[in-house]
Amino acid sequence: MSVADLIDPIGNSDGAVTLLNAENWMQGRTLYGGASALLAYTHAIRKFTDLPPLRAAQIGFVAPVGADFELRSEIVRQGRNVTQLRSEVISDGKIALTAVWVFGTSRDPNAVYPSAPIGEGPGLPGASPAVDSRHPPSFVSNNFDVHYTADRQDAGKPVIRRWVRLKEPSNTDPISELVLMGDTLPPSAMRVMQRRGPLSSINWSFNVLDTEPVTRDGWWLVETASDHADQGYSSERLRLWNADGKQMLSGIQAVAIFG
Template sequence: MTGFAQVLAAAERHDDGWELEVPESWLQGRTAYGGFSSALALAVAQQAGGELAPLRSAQLAMMAPVNGKIVARAKVERQGRNATWISAHLSSGAGMAFAANFVFMRPTANTLEINDRPLPDSVVPLDDALPIPADALTVFMRSHFDVRFGMPEADRKRPEMCWWLRSRDHGRLDPMVELMLCGDGLPPAVIPVMPQPVPISSMHWQVNLLTATPQSRDGWWLLRSTGDYAQQGCSSQGMGLWNAGGEPIATGIQSVALFG
């Protein structure tokens, strides 16, 4: 299997972007796994921006299938005193497939301190969490990640998903790129309560980073998504990510299309 670090190393890098082939082991149906596309867009943006402040926010739009031979490009949109905005997109022969906007910002002094992102009440500690059977995972997930259940079995029948997850490329990637690669690892939160399986597709993902230096024991992250809306083919879910010590690392919201 081709790991993400190998994908980056094999990319043909030109002045106007990177060219690469999406390995089949990273596909989720017709398109690359969303974390793959997000992490790739961030890696290209980091190169375009030179020496950047830490990533603090990302907007990620999954517009069309990302597969086969693709081109990744990025552009600095604005360079301010404290923050830099960079856009990135992935395209194929059929046109643009994925678009991203990233904000990189240096820490600044402020008088307000709020940190109210506690761990979910029923989280299973990492050391006690059971591995998810390989046959219950998608091909890309069992090929590139280690995954454990993050909540008791009795709690897995709500519009909620919670897993412990680690990239097998841990330690071989930029920490923010590794975080983006892992951050979209959960299936949509509404899956446990759906009456029957239907095709689904992520459409838009907003991520806010709560730290400039994401770190966790042995590369493990706790991911949680909670569905709060599903009507007329659209669903919305809140998302959170913590490290193995229970410290909040990222928060977000995602829209997911339900085709049935």
């Protein structure tokens, strides 16, 4: 199931949706978080077509999202420059995902401070070997090429950085691809867990740093890094760069750690 096939059933009005071959994007009992977020984002921009570029989002992963659900979106506030829009994915009559999208027009900058370039540490995309995980989630093995970076981290350090690209080009707008790709990696706290156990993303907030993101050969550099893990939770930073080391996305996520 390609990205185009995934979002093809999404219309421009609120209502029920059924995905065909949704199992290709499943992560356990639910759609992979980036895919769920993309469904909500796609509904928002198809229902409201005259929006400025996406600048930020706050997404809550409330409950599992399967192949059958309802979508609804509404404008919360539309100002001179910024429009805030809320989307919800409804499963079995209850909210399964809730998202607030922030769209904003460009203005003459009163502050300019570019994000730091990533440097040469990760190496060239695709130059390092593919990740040799024995049991990758099915949505990863079905849809993504994932390669190690040249600067592989020590096993005891809660940082995961990988080169990632779609196996099949998405043929969507670039922002949609960022929404899909930004949550690809597992939480980095798994690298410092004392016992094996499941992890679950609770939310994901991100800022879009470049509203016209481009990369080479489909490769993006994705990173998760735990700032703090204790009492069954981890606070994770999620970042994404293009193949030339320019940062495209900056985010944070709360993760539940079980076991």
